Every structure is written in structure tokens, then in C-alpha cells.
Amino acid sequence: MKVRTDYHTIVIGGGCLGCASAISVQRRLLRDGDDESSVCILEKNLVGSGLTARHSGIVRSANAVPVAARLAKIAADQWHSLENLWGVAASFDACGAIWIARDNGQGGNAKWDSLEQRMREMSIDFHKVDASDARAVLPHFVKLYDDELYYLEPGALQFDPTTFRNVLYKALEQNSVQMREKTEVVAFERNEDGSIAAVLTKDGDRLACSHVVNAAGPWSPAIFAPIGLSVPVSAEPVCVVNWLTSYSDIESVFPIIADYINLAYFRLWRDNEIHMHQPRKRVLRETARAFAESPLSVVGADFVNDPTNQGLGYSQIRVYEEISRHRFDNIGQSVYGSGYKSYFDITPDLKFILGPDHRVSNLVHCLGAGQAFKYTPVFGEIVADFVCGGENYAPLAAEFSIARFDQAYMNDFWERVSGIDNSLEAEAEASAL
Template identity: 25%
Template sequence: MQKTADVIIIGGGIHGASLAFHLAQRGLKALVLEKKFLTSGATGRSSGLVRMHYDLEPESRLAWASFQYFRNWKEMVGGDCGFTRTGFLYFTHPEYVESLRANVAMHQRIGIPSLLVEAADVKRLAPAFATDDFEFAAYEPESGYADPSASTNTFIEIARQRGAQLLQDCTVTDILVSAGRVSGVKTTQGDFSAPLVINAAGAWAAGVARLVGLDIPVDTWRHDTMFIKRPAGMAPSHPTAIDDANSMYFRPESGGLTLVGLEDQNPLGESPEGYTDRSQPGFVERAIERICRRIPLMEQGSLQSSHGGYDGITPDQRAILGPAGPDGFYLVCGFSGTGFKIAPAVGACLAEWILDGKPTTVDVTPFALARFESGEKLVGEHAYKDIWH
């Protein structure tokens, strides 16, 4: 077996691609191994929301550092990530208004354009939205959504121009470890060697970790989304929103469409090989009922399509990042249904961790696997309830 790469990355989603890009920037040649095709996992199904509103400061910092990429993709990466600025609104339950206030203050301290607005302001921003069930919302005027497939493809394209390789239709079946250190992988296309192996396998990450004897608390999480055609009477677009009061999020899409996802009834523990070409029974009815609560005019809209996807989820619904298990093995997984928008900065941080011994773009050491070993969970200082419930 010949030395084939500086680093082997298992998984061709946004995180494998971002890391390959950032390693290439630092002169390391990654080999990305993908069992199906690029973006065939969660990334290809992602709703692509790009916002900075989290209740955990390191996550907001990751989203803010990543936002610089989305906004300046051509200069920072190359090509186009399809970023569309729509503005972003966060509606929370009335009992979390003080947390909302504190979290907006935390975002402002970091430098994120975020402000607390009143219901009347929301009405001006989005005349079609019902605004009678809340007093305050958080507003991020610069946020919106991006195209996860285009983002992944451009990361990989530029990485390949700088020496990275991508092998698709290539399943990693074993990870080779000798003297406590990873040395390569076995795959359906032969064996490859490298001194560093990265688990960026999304909903499959627990199985990949088991190949080195590591148990990680990453379960599978299924999530459905729906596209609805907006009625003619609505304005051409509307802000993106997370609407905790209705356990829902939504954003506009081109062609007069609105994408809707729900925070509840996302099944855990299913095989990630489950069907994704359609949503689960009952999802569309629930999603229509919720979106019509927030945007009553949508009663005159029409269903366009719906589908599902799988991501890996952890007990605190936050990612697992950094070295774990044998020397040279790294985890970049457990993104818990919110990992797209932070991928650019996560890739930068992991490249720093690998090459410099510590992440500096953002201190992501709190996301290490060790937190679960000591029974800790990452919780925001002014926490809302878990987004997925």
C-alpha cells in the first residue's frame, strides 16, 4: 500500500469539502472518499439557512465567521455559493423573551448585525406575517440562505485545483490502526494510506467511529421539508424565519416558493438509508397548518414538493469536533440539523487544529467528544429549549 494522501476525509458533504479546501490552502493534499456522490447526504437536502442566532456563543461565533465566507464567497473560496440575503427573524416562546434579549446582546457584542424588534416592526418587514402572538423578535438584516450543493462543489473544485482528490462511489469499510495511530483505510475501491483520517460521515458517523473502536453519541435524525408556491397576493419575497412559537422554520426560495421545515416529530434512530425522495406521512398536512398560522395568506398557496434527509444528532444537539480515539483520527460530525451554516469556519478551525495543534479562527475545543465522557452538555448561558423536540 502506497502513501496516497496527507489526510483521508471520509464523507463528501459540506464538512468534508470545507476541510479539504482549508487543508489545501495550507498545502496539505486531502483524499475525500464518498460512498455515493458529493452532497448525497444531509448536505444535498439541507434548507441552507444562514443565520447567526444561537444561544451558545461559540456557535454564534462559528456562524459569524462562516458568514464572512457566504457573503464574500467569490473572493474567499471561488465561484458562487448562491447566498441570498433575505433578512432573518427569530420568534421565540413568550417565556424566553429575556433570553432573546440577552442573546441579541451577546450577538451584538460579537459584532453580528442583530437587533431586537417589536411586532409592529415585523409587520413592516413582512406584512403577510401574523404578529399578534409576540411582542419582540430578533432580527438579522444581513442573513438569508445559501445553496449547499453549490457551496460544497466550489469548496471541492478549488481544493482539487490545489491537489486534493475526490473518489466517489467509494465506501470506507475499515480504518487501519497500528501502534495506536491511524495509518489508512480499506475501501470498496482498494486501500489507501495516510497518517490522518477524518470522520465527516454525517448520519453514518457512529458506524465510522466504531471502525476504530470508538463509541460516539451520534444518533440519526430524520428531517422533512416542503416547498409551497406562494399565492399571487403575497409580496415577491419575505424574510427567513425560525418560528419556535409554531415549532417551525421557513424561508423564501426562487420561483415564488417558500420552504418549510418543522422542529418537532423528526424521528431519531432510523437507518440513514431510509427513503428521502418524499416526506413522511402526515408531514405536509402539519407543515401547511403551521405556515398558515404565521402567514394566513398561504391558505391560497399550493404544494409544490416535499422530501426528507438524515443528519447525525448528539445529546446536546451540538457538533463533535477534534481529535479522538487513535492518534491521527479526528471527528467532524454530529451537526444535529444545523451544520451547514457553520461549515466554512469549522473547516478552517479543523485545519488549524490539525496543523497548528489548536483552533484559532474560533475556539471550538468546547465541542470535543470529552464533554460527553464527563457527562456534560453544551448549554447556552441564556438557553432556549432544544430546537429539535
């Protein structure tokens, strides 16, 4: 078969978001009578080998950002009927989630109760349950305390990321998406109006296209810097540990535990392990620091793939053990099974970058901000709306345009990295709080 060198759409990056974008665009084109194989993914390593290889596979909808919650709800429904959307189904546990929050007095916590209220208004089932109800759905080795509140999200799902990689491959094949692995994008050829005429690869290929989708996560800054486009994404390290437990302890799949007292997510992992990691740091100063302290991440993210950057230190495992002991009474007898360092893709405001680039007319971004696996199917549909023209999902991306990171925003942001907010005095003040 002759290999094509011109495409309707080229997607850079074969992670979950790049694959979803390619599949959704290809299906729209086929639906509209276009010829087959007019979408191509360029992936410099292997499909699903970036951040998509090392996440926790948790899909939950409750979110303090209303439009993010709405998108998550749409995505959760789409996961259930993925076969209609992608032509292949995905397997997952419909395990639900228990969120644990601090009781700020009289059985309440205003912030969490208001989240419950907002979720109800959006038809997302996220409701407070009492300790005995929480006890009933959690395994006996989970410790509960008097000063805690519990919220149940019955619709939460959990995936096995390794199995899900296979779904990505199958769906690309099923939908005739061209997939070029081990193909690195190194440059662009531009038209007179600044739009992208062709993508150039490290192997010396020139691939012409009408549209480009950037789904290269934290590698994006390095790809677009040579043509003068800043894409503010960085990578924040996070540790992951899997504790072996006794198979006889696990009676059935138990809910994901989003523990906001110990700041950790726990889930059942491959039937006999407890998987844990801590959430993204949310303080703006810390986020800015991730950009400042990992200067490499601003121009490239290959350190993510370097095995020497994936190992865990002894003390880090001990810290996680302490946290886990607070929540589980079987961790004392548990054995460290495996662990690794992974990376959150983060933007300055921790929100996604979705939609067209205001500087290059045929470039669309699809970037996650540390919590994007769950949105995979709906993000693909959003990208397809932007590329093929559609209104079903694109309006939901309005607040995630890259245009929000204008010069004034970035000046203010960098001031937090190098300016007064990052001085020794500010440090002392913060630690005194």
C-alpha cells in the same frame, strides 16, 4: 495520471463539512510548499449527497451557545469572501431574518431580551423591532399577532443547497483535492501506537495517510465501531414541505422567518415557494430517544438514503399546513409543491464534535449536530488548524471535543434512554406538565 495511494490527509465523507475540511487542509499544505493533491476525499456516494443535499440553506448567527454564535459570525463573514478562502465564490441571498417570540407581558420576553444583549456584546446585529418594522420587511401575506415580539438579524443569509453542491465540486477541483466518489471506507490499518496507517476501501484499495478526518456525519458510528471507537451521533427525522405560492405574490426576497411561536422555520424557496421545516427537538429525553428508537442509526445511517424513508405521510403534510395557515394568509390558496423527510445529525448534547480524537492520535472529527451547514467554512479552518498546526481557530473548538462523551457521560445518557426517565411513570408525569 498515476493514481496516488498515499496521502497527507484522507477525509472520510464528501458532505459540506468534509469538503470544507479537505479544501482548507489542502490550501494550507500548498501555502507551506507541499506538493499538490496530497488531500483525498473518500465519499461512498456522491459529493453533497448526504445530509448536505436536503437542508434549508439558512445561515444565521444568533445562538444561545456563545461560542457557537461566535463561530457562526466568523463563518458568516467567510461566506461573503469565500473566494479568498476557497478560490471560488458562493451565491446567496442576503435576506436577513425575523425571529418571532412570545410576548410574556409588557412587550418583553426575558430570555430573548437577554439573547439580544449577549449578541450585542459579541457584535452580532440581532435587535428587537416593533411590529410595524417587522410588517415593513415581511410580505403582506404574513400574519402578525398582538402577543408577539420580533427580532431582526439583518446579517442572515440563505443559500440554495442544490446550487451549493456545484460550488463544492468547483472548489475541490480548483484546489486540486483528490475526490473519489462511490468509494466506501470499510476498515483501517493501525500502527503499533494505535494511530491510523491506512484506510481500506470496499473496492480493495489501501490508501496510506498521515492524518484522517472523519466527516461522515451519522454514518460515523458504523465506520469506527469495528476498531472499538464509539462516536455518538444519531439521526433525527424531520419533515420538509415546500408550498407553491403565486409568483405575483412575491414582490422581492423576504427575510427568513424563524417562528418560535409555531416552532417552524420558513424561507422563500426558488423564488415562488415557501419552504418550511421544524427545528430539532431540544429536550434531552427526546434526544436520547432518537438514539434509542433508531437503533440502526447507532451503527449505520443508510436508511437516510433509502427512498422509502424519505416520503411524507398525508397527516404530516396536514399538520404542516395547519402550522403554515397560522402564519400565512395565502396558504389556503397555496398548493403543496413537494416535501420529503430529511434527517438532523444529532449528538447527545446537540453540540458539535470537533477536533482530535483522544484515543487515536492522527484522527480529527468534524461533525455537525443538526445545524452545521452555516459553519462550513470555519469548520474547515478549524480542522486545518488541527491537522497542519495552527492556532487561529482551533481554540474555539475546545468545548466540542469528543472526549466529553466519556463513559460516565454516556452511562448517564443511556440511563435516560432505558432507565427511570424513560418509564411509563415519567411519561405520565411529563405529559401532565
